[in-house]
Amino acid sequence: MPDQVLFGIEAATNGLMAGVMYSLVALGFVLIFKASGIFNYAQGVMALFAALTLVGLQEGQVPFAHLINAIFGTEVHHFGWHMPALLAILLALAVMVLFAILVERYVLKHLVNQEPIILFMATIGLAYFMEGFGDLMWGSDIKKLDVGLIQGINATIDETTYNWFGYGFYIDNLDISATIVAAILVTVLVLFSQYTKQGRAMRAVADDHQAALSVGISLRFIWVLVWSIAGFVALVAGIMWGSKSGVQFSLSLIALKALPVLMLGGFTSIPGAIVGGLIIGMGEKLFEFAIGPMIGGATENWFAYMLALIFLVFRPQGLFGEKIIERV
Amino acid sequence: MTQDGYTTPDGRKIGSVVMEMKNITLRFGGVVAIKDISFDIREGEIRAIIGPNGAGKSSMLNVINGFYHPQEGEIWFHGARRAPMKPYEVAYQGIARTFQNIALFKGMSTLDNIMTGRLTHMKAGIVAQAIWKGAAEREETANREAVEKIIDFLEIQHIRKTPVGRLPYGLQKRVELARALAAEPKLLLLDEPMAGMNVEEKEDMSRFILDVNDEFGTTIALIEHDMGVVMDISDRVVVMDYGKKIGDGTPDEVRNNQEVIDAYLGVAHD
Numbered sequence: 217m218p219d220q221v222l223f224g225i226e227a228a229t230n231g232l233m234a235g236v237m238y239s240l241v242a243l244g245f246v247l248i249f250k251a252s253g254i255f256n257y258a259q260g261v262m263a264l265f266a267a268l269t270l271v272g273l274q275e276g277q278v279p280f281a282h283l284i285n286a287i288f289g290t291e292v293h294h295f296g297w298h299m300p301a302l303l304a305i306l307l308a309l310a311v312m313v314l315f316a317i318l319v320e321r322y323v324l325k326h327l328v329n330q331e332p333i334i335l336f337m338a339t340i341g342l343a344y345f346m347e348g349f350g351d352l353m354w355g356s357d358i359k360k361l362d363v364g365l366i367q368g369i370n371a372t373i374d375e376t377t378y379n380w381f382g383y384g385f386y387i388d389n390l391d392i393s394a395t396i397v398a399a400i401l402v403t404v405l406v407l408f409s410q411y412t413k414q415g416r417a418m419r420a421v422a423d424d425h426q427a428a429l430s431v432g433i434s435l436r437f438i439w440v441l442v443w444s445i446a447g448f449v450a451l452v453a454g455i456m457w458g459s460k461s462g463v464q465f466s467l468s469l470i471a472l473k474a475l476p477v478l479m480l481g482g483f484t485s486i487p488g489a490i491v492g493g494l495i496i497g498m499g500e501k502l503f504e505f506a507i508g509p510m511i512g513g514a515t516e517n518w519f520a521y522m523l524a525l526i527f528l529v530f531r532p533q534g535l536f537g538e539k540i541i542e543r544v
Numbered sequence: 545m546t547q548d549g550y551t552t553p554d555g556r557k558i559g560s561v562v563m564e565m566k567n568i569t570l571r572f573g574g575v576v577a578i579k580d581i582s583f584d585i586r587e588g589e590i591r592a593i594i595g596p597n598g599a600g601k602s603s604m605l606n607v608i609n610g611f612y613h614p615q616e617g618e619i620w621f622h623g624a625r626r627a628p629m630k631p632y633e634v635a636y637q638g639i640a641r642t643f644q645n646i647a648l649f650k651g652m653s654t655l656d657n658i659m660t661g662r663l664t665h666m667k668a669g670i671v672a673q674a675i676w677k678g679a680a681e682r683e684e685t686a687n688r689e690a691v692e693k694i695i696d697f698l699e700i701q702h703i704r705k706t707p708v709g710r711l712p713y714g715l716q717k718r719v720e721l722a723r724a725l726a727a728e729p730k731l732l733l734l735d736e737p738m739a740g741m742n743v744e745e746k747e748d749m750s751r752f753i754l755d756v757n758d759e760f761g762t763t764i765a766l767i768e769h770d771m772g773v774v775m776d777i778s779d780r781v782v783v784m785d786y787g788k789k790i791g792d793g794t795p796d797e798v799r800n801n802q803e804v805i806d807a808y809l810g811v812a813h814d
Contacts, residue, residue, distance in 0.1 A: 413666040420649045420660045427647035430609065431723065432635030432664040 219383065226385045227505040228498050233391030235497020236398045237460070240453040241474040242481065242489040243401070244446045249483045251422045251442040252324075254335045258343035260471025262312070262447060265346050267454030267463045268354040269311050271361050274304040279353045301363040305451070312447030313440075320439045328435075347468060356465065361458035365393050394456045401452060402490055405445075409486070414441060476524035482537025491535060496520045549586060552779050559587030561620075562731060562763050563608070568617035570603055577603040578614065579787040585731065590757050591765045592774045595784035596807060601767040602644065604784070605733050608765070609641050610634035622730070636664050638730035642720045644739055644767075650709035654700060654719050655691065657708055661726030662687040691726055697759070698722050698752060714745040718752070725756060732756070734766035738773055746770070750777050771808065775799065783807070 241263060248256040256262075272279060276295035285291060299307075323338055366389040378384035409415035420428045421438045429435065457467055473496075481492025500519050508515045527534065549558045563585040570578040578600045585591045593601050606612040608619070610631040619626045621637065629637075640661070649657050666683060695701055698718050703711060708719050717737065724732055737753065738746045754777055756762050768774045774781065775795040783791035783798055785807040791798045798804055 413663060416656065416660055417663060419652060419656075423649035423651050424647045426611075426643065427649065428660075429611075429631035430635060430641050430643075430647070431660050431727065432632045433660075434630070434632045 222381055222383045222385075224502065224505060227501040229385065229387060230391070231498035231501030232494050233387070233395055233497070234501065235494040236391070236395045236490075237453075237456055237493075238470075238473050238477045238497055239490045239493025240394070240398055240401070240449065240456060241470050242477040242493055243405070243486065244449040244453065245471075245474055245478055246481075246483060246486055246489045247405070247449065248442055248446045250486075251418050252335075252439060253332055253422070254339060255332070255483075256446065257336065257339040257471070258346060259446065259450060259474070260468040261343045261346045261350070262315075262450035263454040263457065263470065264463070264465065264467040265315075265350045265454075266308055266312055266447065266451035267361060267458040267467060268350045268359070270304055270308040270363075270451065270455065271359045271458070271463050272354045273307050274299050274301065274363075275359075277354060282355065283352060305363065305455070308451055309448060312451055313444045316440050316443035316447050319443055320436055324439055325436065343468070347465070351465075358462050358464040359458075361455065361463050363455055363459065365390055365455075365459050367459070390456075390460055397452060397456065398490070401449065402486060406486055414438075418442060473520065476520040478534070479524040480527050480534055482534025485534070485536035488534055488536030496523065499523060556588065556758075556779075558589050558779065561585070562587045562622060563765075564620040565604075565608075566618040566620065568604070568607060568614045568619070570600075570607060570612055570614045576787050578607070578784075580617075581782075581784070581787075581789045582617075583782045583789065583792055585763060585765050586780075587763055588757070588761050589763055589780065590753065590778045591763075592778035592781045593765065593767045593784060594769060594771060594774050594781055596769065598786075599784040600787040601769075601784055602735060603787075605641065605735050605765070605767055608634075608731075609639065609733060635727065638664075638727070639733065640724035640727040640729035640731075641733035642717070642724050642735055642737060644735040646713075646716050646720055648708045648716055648720055648723070651707060653705050654708055654711075654722075655695070655704045657719055658691045658694060658722045658726045659687065661723035662691060664727055665690075690728070694722050694725050697755070698725075714741055714748070717741070717745075717749065721749075721752065721756075725760070725762070728760075729762065732762050732764045734764060736767055736769070738768060738770055746773055753777055 241259065244259040244262065245256060248254055248259070271277070276297040276299065278284065278292045278295060281293050319342065323342065324335075327335055327338055368389055370387045370389050370392060373387045374384040409418060417428070417433045417438055418441065420431070420433060421435060425435060428438075453470070454463070454467065457470060461467075477489060477492040477496050479492075480495055481488030481490070496519075500516050503519050504513070504515045549560055551557055561584045564582075565584070566582050568578055568581050569576070581604070593604055595601050603612060607614050610629045610633065613628045621639075626637075649660065652660075665687060667679075695704060698721065700715065700718055700722065703715060703719075708716055711719065721734070721737070724734075734753070737749050741749060750773055753764065753766070757764055766774075766778070775798075778795060780793060781791070781795055781798045782789060783801070783804045785803075790803040790807055791801040793801075
């Protein structure tokens, strides 16, 4: 096989894996949008906050250390423990659930029946609040996240492909784990929303609040549930991105990459978020590989947005979104 | 009419009082929507609340349903005074309802819509549901059977899998009724079940309401402003006008009540 084709396949495979990472972020958006019609601008920051909390717990960092030291003149920084990854993940999840409860109690409850734009503005406020709060709580330095995921080149794939084609593909182990995790996550989420009573209630709330109340669904419970699940997805995304590139404030910007994924896949479709992520991830890498050199490279910065723009023109509901029907 | 119920002209036995509204007053700011109204609903009865537009009928249904909380008065349900409740808690007490402007889950299929009506009967925990074993599986099967029975009963087998957003108006109304029935309610509230229907659809709906009452013994309270239909199907009628009760009794009694005739036909006030 000619080298160019092999490079192309490698780029496509890596693109698919990167796409999975985008999908993970997009999933959180879809969940909240489906259940409450809110475009949650804070989803990216939630991933950052979850990752910060995870690292903090794992490394035994004292929360609000700077504040405490400044007020009391002490010098506390660490509790001096090192928590097992699994325990830290569970505790971080508990923090995200607590966060969901607080958001419902202090933000959403007061904005019932408001326009979507008002709720959107509220999530922008929430995003900046969380960014500052995360900073205050855990400090603003870049942190290394290690929950025991293997990183680096996958030797088996490298060898196998070398034996077949005489050229070893570079596939990162972390990307493979991300793919497996995403597949499990999506399966669980889809089964949950289709086959459990809470899942059915979630879909009902998404459609009609009044009717949902009348069949015995507590809106407040469902909102806490939805934000908790979104928090859980944010935690998973935070772990994956944090392991890959460290936990730092630029992590919150991955939300921007999720936008074109959503436009492609549709804001209301869980499978759409996955397929959208894969298409964008792969398209990005292939475009850079094939067309990039001709136009000076760096196409990855804008390719996703351009693709989303084209979709907006020809299929505004996305690939899997619910068709927009207006009865007149 | 005795304390323990009565027998209707067509021979149905009506039982004791299920729900009693005592001196209900509901205000929105300075506007009095319901003024000092009392009435009761008896077991197995079809009870209608009628009145011209803006009489406060829907407000009354919303009070029973828990969407509104009256400033004054007491609500008694099954012999106990009901504390102010949220609508979803009212649903768990066994009160189901339909809406005047159809409130269905438009993106979901007919079957899924009706299944949401069974929510108050689903007890299995989230973990049990996840592993889909034992109790959770039996429960889902039982719920599906109950739902299928209602689908047969209301003759909507052919649209089981159709997203309800695509159904014509009359069928949507029927799906909404099915969802409310799925809860096996102790009290079924129907908000203008015939609104916007043609004569044939109205006849169908009347038949279903009577059949539901007959077959399941469901107690029904309904609002309607189409006098004709109401008089045909209900056992007792409350008449409201400008938030006040102006009549209460059997259709015949109400029909001959001068105040009711005035309210409906209009009368010159001097």
